[in-house]
Amino acid sequence: MKLPSTTERVSSHSSESSNLRIQKEMERRLSYYLDHPQEIAGRLHDLNREWDIERTLETNASVLALLGVSLTATVDRKFLVVPAIVTGFLLQHALQGWCPPVPILRRLGVRTQSEIELERYALKALRGDFVHVCQPEQAQDRQDRVPTVLHALVQ
Structure with a gap:
């Protein structure tokens, strides 16, 4: 019997609709923080308590x-x-x-710890903490930054 990896075991046994809903909700939050960067620190604090x-x-x-x-x-x-x-x-x-x-x-x-961490690092990247992860000015549209940041983090 092959055991799933620690980072994928919950999501691989969750329904596609639950995984998709969690992903879309995170993307919605990240889009919000694109326009409200002054609130990112508060969201990061909330993620520490989640x-x-x-x-x-x-x-x-x-x-x-x-x-x-x-x-x-x-x-x-x-x-x-x-x-x-x-x-x-x-x-x-x-x-x-x-x-x-x-x-x-x-x-x-x-959410899993991996999903929470993905949002945490996406927020930090949007805030500019990791210039080497993603250059926000490379995205043509502000809304393009969320998938760009998520893609860079998943790689």
Whole structure:
């Protein structure tokens, strides 16, 4: 069994519509910051606080596992099945990049760390932090800068 790479495992197991919606939303935000460069620092601060899908899944799994153990200790041993199922799903996610909550979280717009980092570096490039990554004046139209920056970052 070949395991997917860490950076691609969630997106490769997400629906095309969820991946596309997340991509289009990021492009929409980047287009906004082309006209509002003074707000880029605030957006970068927000990105530092954004939870990625890994952190969200780990937190949810921990809460459910602790709840199952607590119910096992106080109510009935049958509740031990909850942490067993949750940790099994967490292992499946660690290996394959998929578990039952992933499609729901992706539809809600929860992004991978790679997707968050792509937006972070695109914003920095738009702000001019990485002159060697992309020369904004090379783009013919201001709207051409977003795909140009994204393409340069993905290369």
